[in-house]
Amino acid sequence: MTKNGYKAIVIGISAGGLAALSKLFSFLPNGFPLPVIVVQHVAATSNRFIYTLFNNKCRLTIKEADDKEEIQAGFIYFAPPDYHLLIERDETFSLSIDAKVNHSRPSIDVLFESAVYVWSSGLIGILMTGANSDGAHGMRLIKEHGGLIIAQDPKTAEYPVMPQSAIDTARVDKILSIEGIGEWLRDDLVHLTRDVKNESRSG
Amino acid sequence: MKKTAIENIEITLLLDAIFERYGYDFRHYSRASIERRVRHFLSKSECDSISGMIPKLLHDESFFDIFVRDFSITVTDMFRDPFVYQSIRKNVVPILKTHPFVKVWHAGCATGEEAYSLAIILKEEGIYDKTTLFATDFNDGALDAAKKGIYALENAKKFTANYQAAGGTTSFSEYYHARYEAMALNQSLGKNITFANHNLVTDTIFGEMHLIMCRNVLIYFEKALQNRVLNLFSDSLVNGGILCLGTKESLMFSTISKLFAPMDENARLYQKKVL
Numbered sequence: 001m002t003k004n005g006y007k008a009i010v011i012g013i014s015a016g017g018l019a020a021l022s023k024l025f026s027f028l029p030n031g032f033p034l035p036v037i038v039v040q041h042v043a044a045t046s047n048r049f050i051y052t053l054f055n056n057k058c059r060l061t062i063k064e065a066d067d068k069e070e071i072q073a074g075f076i077y078f079a080p081p082d083y084h085l086l087i088e089r090d091e092t093f094s095l096s097i098d099a100k101v102n103h104s105r106p107s108i109d110v111l112f113e114s115a116v117y118v119w120s121s122g123l124i125g126i127l128m129t130g131a132n133s134d135g136a137h138g139m140r141l142i143k144e145h146g147g148l149i150i151a152q153d154p155k156t157a158e159y160p161v162m163p164q165s166a167i168d169t170a171r172v173d174k175i176l177s178i179e180g181i182g183e184w185l186r187d188d189l190v191h192l193t194r195d196v197k198n199e200s201r202s203g
Numbered sequence: 204m205k206k207t208a209i210e211n212i213e214i215t216l217l218l219d220a221i222f223e224r225y226g227y228d229f230r231h232y233s234r235a236s237i238e239r240r241v242r243h244f245l246s247k248s249e250c251d252s253i254s255g256m257i258p259k260l261l262h263d264e265s266f267f268d269i270f271v272r273d274f275s276i277t278v279t280d281m282f283r284d285p286f287v288y289q290s291i292r293k294n295v296v297p298i299l300k301t302h303p304f305v306k307v308w309h310a311g312c313a314t315g316e317e318a319y320s321l322a323i324i325l326k327e328e329g330i331y332d333k334t335t336l337f338a339t340d341f342n343d344g345a346l347d348a349a350k351k352g353i354y355a356l357e358n359a360k361k362f363t364a365n366y367q368a369a370g371g372t373t374s375f376s377e378y379y380h381a382r383y384e385a386m387a388l389n390q391s392l393g394k395n396i397t398f399a400n401h402n403l404v405t406d407t408i409f410g411e412m413h414l415i416m417c418r419n420v421l422i423y424f425e426k427a428l429q430n431r432v433l434n435l436f437s438d439s440l441v442n443g444g445i446l447c448l449g450t451k452e453s454l455m456f457s458t459i460s461k462l463f464a465p466m467d468e469n470a471r472l473y474q475k476k477v478l
Binding site for chain 1: 205207210235238239421
């Protein structure tokens with residue numbers, strides 16, 4: 001957790017995600033204080049090799065989320081292909097093969113919504129390049145619970161539909177390029193001043 | 204108190220009420236999925252809060268029937284994770300062939316896609332005729348669909364690709380015929396499958412099995428319940444019997460891990476040791 005009360009970051013991304021995430025992760029420094037949890041839309045049959053590609057470019061450890069695994073800072077977790085990824089109140093992962101949501105499994109909305117119930121205003125949501133609107137509802141929910149939401153600037157996104165749908169659906173706090181998001185996470189996040197008095201009661 | 208904390212209380216009360224009234228025990232399911240399903244059901248109901256659904260669930264059995272059918276349906280594919288079926292062909296079938304008859308339990312079969320997939324494998328390997336396949340689920344709605352063996356035609360392309368990747372020896376179109384928007388599996392595939400209601404949480408062991416498949420069911424349970432169910436499987440297997448779990452499930456950290464040897468860890472195939 002950061003001193004200003006942030007506890008976790010969730011990222012939703014779809015088409016164009018491979019290059020965008022590779023660039024974004026290169027900004028995250030050693031000792032980054034928050035766990036990062038990603039839903040990337042991928043084909044059900046895709047293998048897990050792509051995540052290890054990122055590992056060479058990133059100081060944090062990238063792994064696929066395991067069922068009942070404890071969520072820790074210093075890790076970037078990916079939802080496994082063809083499973084929904086959910087957060088439990090004890091800050092562990094759950095997986096499900098419930099029906100697709102927004103034609104997707106994993107679905108960004110499923111992750112974001114379950115994360116809101118656990119971290120409420122301690123949550124940061126980021127929605128990036130993609131060709132559908134999964135995640136927009138989840139972004140609005142994060143905002144409603146006092147969390148912070150960032151959309152990739154659609155002008156800089158390989159596929160603008162997904163970040164644009166967040167901007168249309170929710171009052172996003174920041175609209176930034178990939179480099180902008182990376183720099184904000186690296187330089188500004190921990191210095192951000194906010195009122196966290198209500199935070200302690202959510203546990 | 205926060206709204207989300209109040210909702211948490213409501214869900215606990217709802218699960219208690221269902222258990223006390225109907226005996227279905229969802230109290231030790233992974234909570235996040237349960238909460239999502241309850242919220243989803245609420246949004247489709249005419250009630251205005253989760254606790255508001257409790258009186259209706261207690262007094263109106265037909266409302267509960269709809270709830271339980273809607274509540275727990277999972278969605279899988281024929282030959283999901285084709286490499287698992289390939290490994291079953293290579294590693295499990297030779298063992299099954301040594302038995303004069305074969306008993307298989309597919310626990311948590313949902314709408315039946317994977318039970319029929321296994322039937323096809325066993326058929327192509329020439330052992331289906333001596334096999335009895337018990338496919339169980341606690342959800343009668345899912346079982347009704349499983350018995351019919353009719354799936355949306357839009358799945359045919361994916362199922363065909365999975366079948367081929369699983370090492371299918373003929374053409375997948377041999378196993379179904381398309382009608383309107385549906386694909387109906389050949390009736391003969393269900394010949395030796397017995398679909399039955401069984402609840403892993405509250406029911407007990409199920410015969411002396413040579414193979415138990417239970418994929419993507421344990422992920423819905425909390426750790427303690429996972430262990431209970433794994434012990435149930437261990438007790439239901441003959442010595443040398445085989446357990447197949449989902450690719451994100453493992454025996455590794457369970458209380459029965461010492462009783463089993465990994466056969467193909469990647470495919471989550473484990474063999475019960477002969478003690």
